[in-house]
Amino acid sequence: xxxxxxxxxxxxxxxxxxxxxxxxxxxxxxxxxxxxxxxxxxxxxxxxxxxxxxxxxxxxxxxxxxxxxxxxxxxxxxxxxxxxxxxxxxxxxxxxxxxxxxxxxxxxxxxxxxxxxxxxxxxxxxxxxxxxxxxxxxxxxxxxxxxxxxxxxxxxxxxxxxxxxxxxxxxxxxxxxxxxxxxxxxxxxxxxxxxxxxxxxxxxxxxxxxxxxxxxxxxxxxxxxxxxxxxxxxxxxxxxxxxxxxxxxxxxxxxxxxxxxxxxxxxxxxxxxxxxxxxxxxxxxxxxxxxxxxxxxxxxxxx
Amino acid sequence: xxxxxxxxxxxxxxxxxxxxxxxxxxxxxxxxxxxxxxxxxxxxxxxxxxxxxxxxxxxxxxxxxxxxxxxxxxxxxxxxxxxxxxxxxxxxxxxxxxxxxxxxxxxxxxxxxxxxxxxxxxxxxxxxxxxxxxxxxxxxxxxxxxxxxxxxxxxxxxxxxxxxxxxxxxxxxxxxxxxxxxxxxxxxxxxxxxxxxxxxxxxxxxxxxxxxxxxxxxxxxxxxxxxxxxxxxxxxxxxxxxxxxxxxx
Ligand SMILES: Nc1ncnc2c1ncn2[C@@H]1O[C@H](COP(=O)(O)OP(=O)(O)OP(=O)(O)O)[C@@H](O)[C@H]1O
Ligand SMILES: [Mg+2]
Numbered sequence: 186x187x188x189x190x191x192x193x194x195x196x197x198x199x200x201x202x203x204x205x206x207x208x209x210x211x212x213x214x215x216x217x218x219x220x221x222x223x224x225x226x227x228x229x230x231x232x233x234x235x236x237x238x239x240x241x242x243x244x245x246x247x248x249x250x251x252x253x254x255x256x257x258x259x260x261x262x263x264x265x266x267x268x269x270x271x272x273x274x275x276x277x278x279x280x281x282x283x284x285x286x287x288x289x290x291x292x293x294x295x296x297x298x299x300x301x302x303x304x305x306x307x308x309x310x311x312x313x314x315x316x317x318x319x320x321x322x323x324x325x326x327x328x329x330x331x332x333x334x335x336x337x338x339x340x341x342x343x344x345x346x347x348x349x350x351x352x353x354x355x356x357x358x359x360x361x362x363x364x365x366x367x368x369x370x371x372x373x374x375x376x377x378x379x380x381x382x383x384x385x386x387x388x389x390x391x392x393x394x395x396x397x398x399x400x401x402x403x404x405x406x407x408x409x410x411x412x413x414x415x416x417x418x419x420x421x422x423x424x425x426x427x428x429x430x431x432x433x434x435x436x437x438x439x440x441x442x443x444x445x446x447x448x449x450x451x452x453x454x455x456x457x458x459x460x461x462x463x464x465x466x467x468x469x470x471x472x473x474x475x476x477x478x479x480x481x482x483x484x485x486x487x488x
Numbered sequence: 489x490x491x492x493x494x495x496x497x498x499x500x501x502x503x504x505x506x507x508x509x510x511x512x513x514x515x516x517x518x519x520x521x522x523x524x525x526x527x528x529x530x531x532x533x534x535x536x537x538x539x540x541x542x543x544x545x546x547x548x549x550x551x552x553x554x555x556x557x558x559x560x561x562x563x564x565x566x567x568x569x570x571x572x573x574x575x576x577x578x579x580x581x582x583x584x585x586x587x588x589x590x591x592x593x594x595x596x597x598x599x600x601x602x603x604x605x606x607x608x609x610x611x612x613x614x615x616x617x618x619x620x621x622x623x624x625x626x627x628x629x630x631x632x633x634x635x636x637x638x639x640x641x642x643x644x645x646x647x648x649x650x651x652x653x654x655x656x657x658x659x660x661x662x663x664x665x666x667x668x669x670x671x672x673x674x675x676x677x678x679x680x681x682x683x684x685x686x687x688x689x690x691x692x693x694x695x696x697x698x699x700x701x702x703x704x705x706x707x708x709x710x711x712x713x714x715x716x717x718x719x720x721x722x723x724x725x726x727x728x729x730x731x732x733x734x735x736x737x
Contacts, residue, residue, distance in 0.1 A: 289490075
């Protein structure tokens, strides 16, 4: 698989604080890459650097296998983007806004119609954008990003302000982009639940640092079930288990162990009974993706 | 060319020219009223010069404020809709947009100034002035006003684009209008520091009070002042364009 975006030690410093620090992104062709992080994690800053809107303090960006700073025009002509709040000319109608983009992108009229139709704005296209609702502006922003059917689409929190039906719609749209139009999508969000259904790969950023990058399955593998055991005497049980080369931790009156299959559970249980320790409970806890995300980024979360 | 076309497309529905026309109509109506009353009192001073002097002085007030408003309207739309990032991500250069905005504003306001010249001619003829239409004086009036105005536009555009809050640029326009109106009261060395005083400084006609009557004289401007003003304009333009191009979006 070809890599569409690759960054090397990409960093941005404002004053003495790094907003983005040594980020090495790798986005493969045809992927929907979910870029995840709490508020202030550095998502928008990273995406802006990918588009040349913010100059990196250190590091480099390459897109379509070409160095960004040297092939800016060519790369941008094949990239569509929506960064932070949507951009628009409020005194112009939706259609006129699209005409401005059409002129910039140099595409035929039918692209305009198609893009408006994709985001279902055809009926509102003759209304001034100042009179649009937030969700409609967001849709217009997506239409502008898709107008020239680029190879790469970068969307920063595209479902901001959309109602549940709209979120579902945009999710389906995003999912369809790779196979219908051969696009690669880089999508940011602060909600894992929003991304997990569409993303094929995921990058998790927090405090400017990329904490995890990989496929959805890899992330799920991190979420192997934990076995929680409650015994008559946890301290004593723990010593017994340690002799079996297990390293349980103590949490809320339970012994917690990772990476246990059915056999290992049976073995430990037997060993404890043999040692004369009654086992009250054996529970399996699966970590949800959301809690993996939280454990990576910290519960206190953002900022 | 593409950016200029876009710029003109973007200012549709804004009725900028209409706004300018209304503003200048108010100015001219006021100016002509003042001229008529003074000419009625003083038939000797019933000349083209009297009209030009009055309108020039009023331009000093109206054009800086009008330009500030027009330029601000042209620039503010990029701030309001956060469109710089849209344009940059579509590989438009900010310097090109800057140039296109300057040209649009210059054409609009330049057009209005020429229109003003024509209305002055119509008024003079309608009033039944004895002298023939002083084409030379009128051309120099339009040229001086336009030149000064270009520099004012360059300055306003810099402020309007660099500072998002348009109160700053509009305030500057009002200060400019005040200085432009009172320019003839400053000593020349002080007045020449401010671009707005050149509306009056470039006037091909001036006046003196002799025995409490106004005496109009035509004068040559020379090349010195225009060169200084052109240099001022080029520096405002370049500094503004470079400054704005380097700002974060
Ligand atoms: N121009 C700037 N000057 C100083 N600091 C900045 C600037 N832009 C961003 N930052 C800082 O960089 C950090 C990352 O901001 P960024 O907008 O990338 O976050 P984000 O991940 O997009 O957050 P959100 O989910 O809220 O959109 C923040 O701490 C922010 O304060
Ligand atoms: Mg953001």
